[in-house]
Amino acid sequence: MSDKYTQIIEFVKNMETDVEKFYVKGQAAAGTRVRKALSELKKMAQDMRNEVQDLKAERKG
Secondary structure (H helix, E strand, O other): OOHHHHHHHHHHHHHHHHHHHHHOOOOHHHHHHHHHHHHHHHHHHHHHHHHHHHHHHHHHO
16 A cells, blocks of 8 residues: 555544534634645645556556
């Protein structure tokens, strides 16, 4: 399994507290943290996507 995938899973699990605080308890500051974390998650996903693409290209040729 990819290390990047494992990092993404752990990252999402760590976001759970702030997601709950925002959606259930209505804390606006938690919403800011969630948005920031989602931005970081987007970067992590893009990095993994690039890694997959590179590995795919290596395997072809």
